[in-house]
Amino acid sequence: MSNSLSESVSQPSQEIKYGEREIAEGKLITFPNPRVGRRYNIDITLPEFTCKCPFSGYPDFATIHITYIPDQQVVELKALKLYINSYRDRYISHEESANQILDDFVAACDPLEITLKADFAPRGNVHTVIEVHHKKQ
Numbered sequence: 001m002s003n004s005l006s007e008s009v010s011q012p013s014q015e016i017k018y019g020e021r022e023i024a025e026g027k028l029i030t031f032p033n034p035r036v037g038r039r040y041n042i043d044i045t046l047p048e049f050t051c052k053c054p055f056s057g058y059p060d061f062a063t064i065h066i067t068y069i070p071d072q073q074v075v076e077l078k079a080l081k082l083y084i085n086s087y088r089d090r091y092i093s094h095e096e097s098a099n100q101i102l103d104d105f106v107a108a109c110d111p112l113e114i115t116l117k118a119d120f121a122p123r124g125n126v127h128t129v130i131e132v133h134h135k136k137q
Contacts, residue, residue, distance in 0.1 A: 026082030028108035030073035039112070042074065043067050046084050049118070054091040061121040062094070064101065068114035071136065075109050094120050098130035112136050 016024075046064040053060055064084065083104070087097060098118040105114060113135045120128040 023082050023085045023088070026079060026086055028083050028104060029076040029079035030109045031076055033070045033072055033074050036072060039069055041067055041069055044075075044077070044080065046081070049084055049087065049097075051087045051097050052089065052091045054093055057091070058123065060094065060123065062097075063119045065117040065119065066105070066114065068105070068109075068111040071110055071112045073109040075105065094118060094128045094130050098132050102132045102134060106134050110136065 044064075044066040046066070049062040049064045051060050051062075052058065084101070087101075090097075092100070098116060101118075102114065102116045105111075105116070111134070113133075115131065115133050118128075118130045120130075
């Protein structure tokens with residue numbers, strides 16, 4: 001019997017895992033709106049958003065709420081999940097993360113309207129909610 005815990009537990013491989021590779025390669029992908037001309041809302045909730053505070057390096061956790069009215073394109077959900085997960089190791093403020101996600105979403109699918117709300121978990125007795133909007137001209 002082994003005396004050392006490190007001998008009895010296999011060490012994870014240092015190779016990049018398939019999920020990490022998908023996240024690193026992830027980008028927003030769209031597909032044609034099946035009902036162009038009909039105004040309808042798409043509501044998406046992403047409850048596991050994480051990033052890092054650019055000042056302290058502490059992790060920040062948020063729920064991202066996206067409500068949009070598509071025009072010609074609709075965002076593909078798995079691609080959105082991978083894109084959101086790419087923020088996990090970024091040093092980025094609450095304000096910048098919400099605005100950058102909105103900008104990237106608009107660039108990818110050019111919706112008629114979109115509201116993005118980033119509801120950050122309290123840290124140090126401070127609760128932050130960032131809400132950003134875009135409306136197509």
